[in-house]
Amino acid sequence: MAGYEWISFTTDYGTFDGFVAACHGSIARIAPQVRVIDVTHHVPPADVARGAAVLAQTAPYLPPSVHVAVVDPGVGTARRGVVLSTPGGLLVGPDNGLLIWAAEALGGIEAAHELSSEKWFPSNVSSTFHGRDIFAPAAARLAGGADLTDAGPAIDRDTLVRLPDPVVTVGDGWLEAEVLTVDRFGNVQLAAGGETLRGLGNELMINGMVSARRGATFADVGLGDLLVFEDSAGHVAIAVNNGRAVVVLSVQPGDIVKLTVRQ
Amino acid sequence: MAGYEWISFTTDYGTFDGFVAACHGSIARIAPQVRVIDVTHHVPPADVARGAAVLAQTAPYLPPSVHVAVVDPGVGTARRGVVLSTPGGLLVGPDNGLLIWAAEALGGIEAAHELSSEKWFPSNVSSTFHGRDIFAPAAARLAGGADLTDAGPAIDRDTLVRLPDPVVTVGDGWLEAEVLTVDRFGNVQLAAGGETLRGLGNELMINGMVSARRGATFADVGLGDLLVFEDSAGHVAIAVNNGRAVVVLSVQPGDIVKLTVRQ
Amino acid sequence: MAGYEWISFTTDYGTFDGFVAACHGSIARIAPQVRVIDVTHHVPPADVARGAAVLAQTAPYLPPSVHVAVVDPGVGTARRGVVLSTPGGLLVGPDNGLLIWAAEALGGIEAAHELSSEKWFPSNVSSTFHGRDIFAPAAARLAGGADLTDAGPAIDRDTLVRLPDPVVTVGDGWLEAEVLTVDRFGNVQLAAGGETLRGLGNELMINGMVSARRGATFADVGLGDLLVFEDSAGHVAIAVNNGRAVVVLSVQPGDIVKLTVRQ
Numbered sequence: 001m002a003g004y005e006w007i008s009f010t011t012d013y014g015t016f017d018g019f020v021a022a023c024h025g026s027i028a029r030i031a032p033q034v035r036v037i038d039v040t041h042h043v044p045p046a047d048v049a050r051g052a053a054v055l056a057q058t059a060p061y062l063p064p065s066v067h068v069a070v071v072d073p074g075v076g077t078a079r080r081g082v083v084l085s086t087p088g089g090l091l092v093g094p095d096n097g098l099l100i101w102a103a104e105a106l107g108g109i110e111a112a113h114e115l116s117s118e119k120w121f122p123s124n125v126s127s128t129f130h131g132r133d134i135f136a137p138a139a140a141r142l143a144g145g146a147d148l149t150d151a152g153p154a155i156d157r158d159t160l161v162r163l164p165d166p167v168v169t170v171g172d173g174w175l176e177a178e179v180l181t182v183d184r185f186g187n188v189q190l191a192a193g194g195e196t197l198r199g200l201g202n203e204l205m206i207n208g209m210v211s212a213r214r215g216a217t218f219a220d221v222g223l224g225d226l227l228v229f230e231d232s233a234g235h236v237a238i239a240v241n242n243g244r245a246v247v248v249l250s251v252q253p254g255d256i257v258k259l260t261v262r263q
Numbered sequence: 264m265a266g267y268e269w270i271s272f273t274t275d276y277g278t279f280d281g282f283v284a285a286c287h288g289s290i291a292r293i294a295p296q297v298r299v300i301d302v303t304h305h306v307p308p309a310d311v312a313r314g315a316a317v318l319a320q321t322a323p324y325l326p327p328s329v330h331v332a333v334v335d336p337g338v339g340t341a342r343r344g345v346v347l348s349t350p351g352g353l354l355v356g357p358d359n360g361l362l363i364w365a366a367e368a369l370g371g372i373e374a375a376h377e378l379s380s381e382k383w384f385p386s387n388v389s390s391t392f393h394g395r396d397i398f399a400p401a402a403a404r405l406a407g408g409a410d411l412t413d414a415g416p417a418i419d420r421d422t423l424v425r426l427p428d429p430v431v432t433v434g435d436g437w438l439e440a441e442v443l444t445v446d447r448f449g450n451v452q453l454a455a456g457g458e459t460l461r462g463l464g465n466e467l468m469i470n471g472m473v474s475a476r477r478g479a480t481f482a483d484v485g486l487g488d489l490l491v492f493e494d495s496a497g498h499v500a501i502a503v504n505n506g507r508a509v510v511v512l513s514v515q516p517g518d519i520v521k522l523t524v525r526q
Numbered sequence: 527m528a529g530y531e532w533i534s535f536t537t538d539y540g541t542f543d544g545f546v547a548a549c550h551g552s553i554a555r556i557a558p559q560v561r562v563i564d565v566t567h568h569v570p571p572a573d574v575a576r577g578a579a580v581l582a583q584t585a586p587y588l589p590p591s592v593h594v595a596v597v598d599p600g601v602g603t604a605r606r607g608v609v610l611s612t613p614g615g616l617l618v619g620p621d622n623g624l625l626i627w628a629a630e631a632l633g634g635i636e637a638a639h640e641l642s643s644e645k646w647f648p649s650n651v652s653s654t655f656h657g658r659d660i661f662a663p664a665a666a667r668l669a670g671g672a673d674l675t676d677a678g679p680a681i682d683r684d685t686l687v688r689l690p691d692p693v694v695t696v697g698d699g700w701l702e703a704e705v706l707t708v709d710r711f712g713n714v715q716l717a718a719g720g721e722t723l724r725g726l727g728n729e730l731m732i733n734g735m736v737s738a739r740r741g742a743t744f745a746d747v748g749l750g751d752l753l754v755f756e757d758s759a760g761h762v763a764i765a766v767n768n769g770r771a772v773v774v775l776s777v778q779p780g781d782i783v784k785l786t787v788r789q
Contacts, residue, residue: 005558014447015278015303015305015541016303016305016446016447017317017444017446017447018273018303018318018320018321019447021271021300021302021321021324021325022321024325025300025321026324028298028300028325028326029324029326032326037551037554039544039547040544040547041541042541042542045447046505054543054544055544057544058544058547058548061551061552061555062547062548062550062551062554062555063551063554063555073505074482075480075481076479076481076483077480077482126495127479127480127492128480128481128494128495129495132324132495133495181543183542183543183545184538184540184542184543184571185571216653216654217601217602217603217653217654218599218601218602218654219600219602219603220602229653231654231655232655232658232659242572242599276710277710278541278566278567278568279568279709280566280580280707280709280710281566281580281583281584282709284534284563284564284565284566284584284587284588285584285588287588288563288584288587288588289587291561291588291589292587292588292589295589308711336768337745338743338744339742339743339744339746340743340745389757390743390755391742391743391755392757392758
């Protein structure tokens with residue numbers, strides 16, 4: 001009844017095939033009045049953690065939405081589809097950890113339901129394209145005002161599959177954290193929140209090897225120099241002014257980076 | 264008069280230039296109420312067969328639409344622009360085979376018209392960008408309710424340019440078929456329909472060299488193993504669980520793949 | 527009060543992260559009725575001239591819009607944000623030259639305002655993501671009918687940062703011009719307008735080395751041959767029929783190309 005005017009859509013489908021469009025079609029056929037914001041469809045294939053991170057960092061800036069996300073290497077197996085309810089909107093997708101970080105960013109999980117109502121889906125659901133046949137149609141029905149309880153039975157939040165928590169350790173004069181993402185500009189985002197930088201001062205060493213300075217924006221350091229900053233998603237991040245930190249540091253998501261006070 | 268609420272849009276324009284946006288602009292200026300679903304703009308340049316395949320496999324999942332598609336190496340020559348009417352919507356684009364497979368997927372061609380009404384186009388039509396100047400404006404007019412017969416004279420369906428039919432041969436215990444597409448995940452789609460797998464059993468050889476198993480979804484075979492399945496578009500396809508079949512098989516669109524019952 | 531029904535959006539954000547979606551969210555939360563046409567988000571990182579060229583060549587084909595563009599290596603520094611008013615719409619972005627060519631293509635700058643009204647922005651503006659926190663919200667407010675004068679104080683047009691004018695020199699029987707862009711198809715667009723070709727005849731030499739013919743469209747020359755033509759944006763351009771001129775000529779944006787009458 002109330003429903004949502006917006007659906008956000010996040011996948012690893014790429015834009016070279018018609019997969020994303022077919023899902024847009026599934027939504028348009030059920031809830032033509034709803035509008036879709038594409039978060040990204042360039043999550044690396046099957047990279048659930050990357051999908052979870054980008055959705056969690058984007059969803060809070062969207063209008064109240066049904067967020068449907070599909071990075072789903074287990075499509076067609078016994079893995080559940082789920083709907084999560086949060087103060088900031090609904091989340092729809094596979095139960096593989098993809099949705100949890102976004103749910104927390106939207107205020108936490110208030111209710112979880114299995115997505116199993118066959119009435120919601122076409123009779124000939126494919127075994128390999130649940131985005132088109134299950135998740136997008138469910139998002140469209142929920143945006144159109146269908147009741148969460150009609151999606152399927154309530155499930156215990158504690159049974160939801162979670163990704164491992166990224167490593168973040170804060171010590172006296174040092175910080176160790178996992179690389180969470182690397183963005184288009186080569187900026188290296190750590191799993192640590194910006195507040196962990198307090199007490200480290202303005203002159204830092206990265207992995208004991210390269211010098212960096214604390215600052216607010218790229219131009220706060222010289223051209224080609226390393227900057228440590230709190231990024232626009234509230235995370236500690238490392239950039240190179242007019243360069244690519246990912247190249248200078250030679251790291252990738254999952255690697256551990258250590259920041260220490262420079263002596 | 265009725266018109267369409269949706270236009271679908273398929274090209275080889277890429278998204279690095281402003282070409283797609285200029286076409287969206289052409290639509291918005293003529294029929295601002297219409298909404299556009301982008302099928303893909305990453306058809307490889309001038310690859311008409313790839314454009315035809317992706318449109319044919321996506322259009323049936325979209326709401327009733329005017330489907331405009333532009334993969335058009337002959338732009339500016341005597342090749343015709345055409346509008347095709349089907350039970351499932353209209354198709355607009357160059358007469359080079361791009362639209363035919365989609366027309367068949369939408370129920371078959373009921374009428375065909377040449378797209379030649381100069382009243383529909385700007386006075387200064389460019390010689391190299393008919394997407395912006397001819398095809399998108401025509402789609403917008405048709406979506407807005409303009410009559411098909413105003414697009415230009417009716418033409419004989421048999422004069423439409425067709426792509427060669429992809430090779431599909433079914434024998435006793437074997438199936439030979441052309442590779443139609445390779446998707447983002449490296450899955451290899453054959454031109455053969457899923458029904459051609461009947462009678463081949465569950466244990467198969469691909470090109471006499473590699474073993475594969477019949478299944479419904481990726482996890483039906485072991486990690487790294489080859490799966491033969493009916494894909495979400497109803498075609499025979501080959502995948503590797505957690506891998507890329509296109510690399511394992513080393514094939515590309517147009518190549519012939521032979522499946523045989525494993526002895 | 528009138529406002530605009532459309533916003534166009536041009537950035538170097540790419541589509542691998544959620545940056546573009548977060549900006550769409552900023553717009554949707556302030557002006558949900560407005561619709562967005564994405565011009566491109568694949569401007570090479572920090573390539574202001576490329577962003578300026580693609581926007582200038584696309585904006586005239588869009589409906590009346592607020593055009594927001596962000597290619598902004600100076601984000602977070604003292605560089606101004608600006609709003610430019612033209613007969614064809616408003617432009618919003620950083621004061622680094624990105625908007626000027628488009629403003630001229632839309633009829634010239636009628637008024638310029640600094641974008642400094644803190645009332646328009648969230649309280650916690652980030653230092654590195656002004657697209658989400660400043661430019662998209664401002665575009666949404668202006669599209670929603672907010673008065674230009676509320677954006678901030680009027681500024682002197684002559685103080686706006688401009689990019690250097692690209693080199694174009696026309697001589698007797700020759701033309702020298704900077705490469706402005708290279709498109710998806712490998713076509714090489716020069717900064718010179720199509721009218722500069724008058725008087726050069728139909729048989730040309732490029733850089734004194736390779737022969738080319740004047741024509742209107744690709745098929746006007748043989749397969750693999752070089753074509754000089756006026757492109758769909760009104761510029762002199764060089765193409766190869768069924769090939770990539772950028773490869774044949776081995777040039778890139780900023781290089782100088784010389785066309786001479788063939789003797």
